Amino acid sequence: MSDSSDDLPLSRLNHQTVVRNRAEGVVQISDKGKGTRKKMRRASCHDSGSDGEISAMKRKKMKSAGNLRSGHNESAGNKKVIKPKELMRVQRVEQGIAAFEWWNSPDPPEGKAWQTLEHCGMTFEPQYKPHGVAVLYDGVPISLTPYQEELATFYAAMPEDGPQLNVSGGQREIFQRNFWDDWHKVLGKSHAIKSFDKCDFSDISKHLDRLKFVKRAASDAEKVVARELRDDCQLRSGYAILDDHLEKVGNFRMEPPSLFRGRGKHPKTGVVKLRVEPDQVSINCGASRPPPICLELGRSWGEIKHDDTVTWLSTWHENVMQSNKYVMLAANSSLKGKSDFKKFQKAMQLKGCIERVRHDYHKNLKSKDRHLKQQATTMWLIDTLALRVGGEKSEEEADTVGCCSLRVEHFTFHKTGKDVDLEFLGKDSILFKQSIDFAGFDEHGQQAYDNIREMCRSKKKNEQVFELIEPTSLNAHLSSIMPGLTAKVFRTYNASETLQNQLPDAEHVIEMRSIGDKLIAYNEANRIVAILCNHQRTVSAAAATGLEAQAEKLEQTQEQKIAATAAYEAATIKKREANKSKQAEAHRFSKLPDEKDVSRRIDIWTEKIKKLEIDLRNKEENKEVSLGTSKANYLDPRISVAWCKRCDVPIEKLFSRP
């Protein structure tokens, strides 16, 4: 922290505070950053929900920005100076934003989301510029109008080995048919191109690959320019002023036109998602503030509204799913932070009455009333397996299910034993596949099993198991037990509760030597939660080969250790021999491999191997599990922060950035 910049008082203040906190490992306050920040220190071992702990929950996100870089400033090479300065602009603003303590600021009046709101609307991509590369039809190049070419280019950009085209099960055909339907309309009836099968887009694909290559090969100077342009855009349009403080906007760039990439077997995948113009966008801003200026030359916004009961800044209608899309504040904004906090408060409230809730559905598992019995059984599944509630879906969407929409075909009962296979596609068409030992969960599992078995009997494969239960009625019932309780709260509650239970005790963790070992312990708990929530990721080809490479490296290291061990033995022998003749010719053996040296090297190998083994095991276990989702959405940060404090782990090791 030796640089002495004098032009940025705000960013410097934060910078120092943050760096200092890092250095001390514990949250401490530097004299300069004082003010009300002291509350942050209070977040502590018990999990009560005081304001001080929200601050901790927020603070974990204030990682040291602007690390490094200061060194460059001192050497006076003119090009080198510009880069760090320019890069800092966005960071400077965001540190300023981070200094705002939203957890100490008053809430807006009941029913209102804000009192004043001012922002810059959205930004738009430039209109399509034709490249002139032809599509081959039956081997013959066909010239296209710019719009026809634009659509062809969308298709050419779809990777052959990507999830849209390289999937068995008919997705590829749906994608191509939907694209062709739309493209064909644009080409017109009398167009030379009459069938999709004879089209060859590969010249355009190659052209796109070339562009990508050029982009990747850009010089440092070119990259700096690109970065500056992006920063300019971010600074011009990426922030809003909500109730008189600055907030980061999440997605202020209009989605570019493309082909709809529905997940799984989506009936609309491949449909053209149209370009959206400024006049199709509605703006929501405070009436007392100037509305945003549309920066597109000669264009204007479709509508300007002043609705202070909602949080969106801009909205537009999307043509493929006929849904509304919104521009909202970023995930780390005060608005989202407060809402996140409420979510975890609700989960903690559920913790307080979970006995009562469980007793309610346990009792009803045996009810004579069919509706009550089904309701209780769905509740058992939601609470035990962390299933989503599963609302009804239209024909225009992929066929995925949740608890209420489970069908007979998703269960497989075996003649022997109590295990049941449950297999279905859930949200995002992610496979849920588990063999479930109902009785193994709790004393009511057996009853749940009997119920499901009975509810499946005399039904067709494609019929719903819980045909009487709908999310609305289930939620209404839950709300009658605890105000505001809905099915999704159980996922939050069970995830956070699981984390709490899985995190090893502080006494145990504190003995671990390295932070790395402690982090592994945390990730272990995180993984169990991710598995509970069925958060998956597909193993990319690159990840798979990376894993192989690492296994190989481990093997190599082991061999090296063996070699080192041999050398050690050799050295010992030599030394012994040397000692014998030492008196006579001591000086000649001065360069003999030192026994201690070799022994130290063996220790290093051993360490290395141990680290590699842990690394590899960790990666192998994590390759199909996505830890990020649960960490970002389900784990109460107060639990993580408290654990970090008890175990002497710096919180920024767990949470990144702003």
Add this chain to the structure above:
DNA sequence: AAGGGCGACTCAGAAAATTAGTG
């Protein structure tokens, strides 16, 4: 007056971008 539909919000994994690690 209830239930269906839709508006608004959270949650989700893939892909792109950035940063860290390594030889």
Add this chain to the structure above:
DNA sequence: TCACTAATTTTCTGAGTCGCCCT
């Protein structure tokens, strides 16, 4: 130290949930 790669973080936008309004 530099260039390449691997790991991590951010961005992107599709897919859910849920409350409320309207018929």
